[in-house]
Amino acid sequence: MAFEPPQRLVRALGEMPESARTAQWLEQLPRLAQSALLRREVQVQRVQAPGGRGSLVVLVRYPDGTPATVKLAPPALRPDRELAALAHWGGFGAVRVLDSRHHEEDGALLLERLHPEVSLRSLPEAKALLEACGTLRRLWVAPAGGHGWETVAERTSAQAEVLRKAPPETAELASAALAVREELLAAPAEELLLHGNFRQGKVLAGERAPWLAVGPDPMVGERAYDLARLVRDRIEDQVASSTGASGARRRVNKLADALEMDRERLRGWTLFRAVESGNRALAAGRRQDAEMLLEFAGWM
Numbered sequence: 001m002a003f004e005p006p007q008r009l010v011r012a013l014g015e016m017p018e019s020a021r022t023a024q025w026l027e028q029l030p031r032l033a034q035s036a037l038l039r040r041e042v043q044v045q046r047v048q049a050p051g052g053r054g055s056l057v058v059l060v061r062y063p064d065g066t067p068a069t070v071k072l073a074p075p076a077l078r079p080d081r082e083l084a085a086l087a088h089w090g091g092f093g094a095v096r097v098l099d100s101r102h103h104e105e106d107g108a109l110l111l112e113r114l115h116p117e118v119s120l121r122s123l124p125e126a127k128a129l130l131e132a133c134g135t136l137r138r139l140w141v142a143p144a145g146g147h148g149w150e151t152v153a154e155r156t157s158a159q160a161e162v163l164r165k166a167p168p169e170t171a172e173l174a175s176a177a178l179a180v181r182e183e184l185l186a187a188p189a190e191e192l193l194l195h196g197n198f199r200q201g202k203v204l205a206g207e208r209a210p211w212l213a214v215g216p217d218p219m220v221g222e223r224a225y226d227l228a229r230l231v232r233d234r235i236e237d238q239v240a241s242s243t244g245a246s247g248a249r250r251r252v253n254k255l256a257d258a259l260e261m262d263r264e265r266l267r268g269w270t271l272f273r274a275v276e277s278g279n280r281a282l283a284a285g286r287r288q289d290a291e292m293l294l295e296f297a298g299w300m
Helices: 007-014 019-040 079-089 125-139 152-163 168-186 223-231 235-240 244-258 263-283 287-299
Strands: 043-047 056-061 067-072 097-099 109-112 115-119 192-194 203-205 211-213 219-221
Touching (some): 007 019, 019 056, 019 067, 079 097, 079 109, 079 192, 125 203, 125 211, 125 244, 152 168, 152 263, 168 263, 192 223, 219 223, 235 287, 244 263, 263 287
Antiparallel strands (some): 043 056, 056 067, 115 203, 203 211
């Protein structure tokens, strides 16, 4: 079976800072996938399309018919850190690791099979947010001692350096985002394990639990940073809504209250993450995405 990477994956990896390294990984991907599947002695069903933005996802079965999933991501995306986070959660709130014996050889993850076509985005918005909050409550736990995950301060430091060089059209919002980041990091914050990339599309339907998180980009820090990405979920609908800015601010307050956190900290991280994403989209030539993100950020 051919393992050609889906175009969504090719485009997303092309925007990464280490695009040359990921391009080399993409060239080797058919061979890497074949080897990973042979090592795990699983039978291929199909490649999940459009799949993830940072990985090839292959639906497989064990010889006894048990369904599973093999996920391959480039080393630059640190699949070892994803494995460590999933192992730490142990299937509580997140997809379960079935076997990690060969991970050091090829970086692939062998995971339980969820329903990849059914995410929280399939639910009405109010229900989706309720289920998302419940999932986050399970994921936010104390990290293990000596963990190797980045902190919020470390990850946003590199992002802040890029924002300091923002083009004139985004300079005002970039300055506001940088200021709010400094303010947030100056105050004491929680030290919890975070998903790092949490949104409705990252929570899939499962068999042993109704909803389970997938695709973490784990880090350690405060809950408000993790929740900030969820605030702008379904951004197209929010931008098109007649309530606009007032609706977005109500969403911040509602989510902050539901998860018992400071509204202003959530608003601040929502601003920073939206501006950072908008600036990155602009640099990648995705102007429509950038304009939506920056308009949303301006509402904060």
